[in-house]
Amino acid sequence: DTAVSQTPKYLVTQMGNDKSIKCEQNLGHDTMYWYKQDSKKFLKIMFSYNNKELIINETVPNRFSPKSPDKAHLNLHINSLELGDSAVYFCASSPQIPGWQDQYYEQYFGPGTRLTVT
Amino acid sequence: AQSVAQPEDQVNVAEGNPLTVKCTYSVSGNPYLFWYVQYPNRGLQFLLKYITGDNLVKGSYGFEAEFNKSQTSFHLKKPSALVSDSALYFCAVRDPPQNNDMRFGAGTRLTVKP
Numbered sequence: 001d002t003a004v005s006q007t008p009k010y011l012v013t014q015m016g017n018d019k020s021i022k023c024e025q026n027l028g029h030d031t032m033y034w035y036k037q038d039s040k041k042f043l044k045i046m047f048s049y050n051n052k053e054l055i056i057n058e059t060v061p062n063r064f065s066p067k068s069p070d071k072a073h074l075n076l077h078i079n080s081l082e083l084g085d086s087a088v089y090f091c092a093s094s095p096q097i098p099g100w101q102d103q104y105y106e107q108y109f110g111p112g113t114r115l116t117v118t
Numbered sequence: 119a120q121s122v123a124q125p126e127d128q129v130n131v132a133e134g135n136p137l138t139v140k141c142t143y144s145v146s147g148n149p150y151l152f153w154y155v156q157y158p159n160r161g162l163q164f165l166l167k168y169i170t171g172d173n174l175v176k177g178s179y180g181f182e183a184e185f186n187k188s189q190t191s192f193h194l195k196k197p198s199a200l201v202s203d204s205a206l207y208f209c210a211v212r213d214p215p216q217n218n219d220m221r222f223g224a225g226t227r228l229t230v231k232p
Binding site for chain 2: 040045106107108110
């Protein structure tokens with residue numbers, strides 16, 4: 001069974017379009033994340049959600065909007081796509097014990113979505 | 119803010135030889151340290167972590183890492199490398215309770231040659 005899944009795996013689109021990437025985890029985790037990995041393999045956190053609430057919002061253009069309909073899903077919507085948005089986007093999740101921060105838990109990553117903007 | 123550095127972009131070793139992938143960190147408190155591996159066209163997989171306790175931690179696939187507070191390092195090691203260990207390795211750090219996010223290093227590409 002896939003723990004963290006993302007769709008689509010590949011996404012090729014033109015500048016100016018709007019697109020979404022979906023993420024689902026079946027691990028029962030409370031916290032989910034979006035990361036961007038650029039062409040040099042540098043991994044940078046974009047957003048973190050805990051129980052459908054935004055926890056971390058790094059310096060990301062407001063063209064990027066995460067949406068969490070429930071704690072098992074965290075989707076990423078991107079408006080007005082630009083060439084620089086081309087990257088691999090990873091979703092991840094981690095558990096949290098109520099009343100504790102989840103810092104000491106590892107994250108479980110999805111397979112990634114390779115976005116190419118032409 | 120916490121940060122992590124992987125000083126080597128590339129590490130090459132021969133199969134059967136020991137390998138070391140270096141990681142140093144900077145935090146304001148006591149760090150939580152992690153190692154992940156990324157195989158081609160795959161997501162990151164957790165290898166091991168240091169939270170507290172014994173400085174030598176053992177993880178998946180025969181990997182281990184040693185936490186050295188005085189040198190602020192958390193180097194990944196394996197006594198005998200396999201060709202299948204060839205991948206991209208990421209060190210990551212958290213700095214609780216000040217910061218809830220995980221910061222990743224730039225990654226080190228390990229190539230094990232037969």
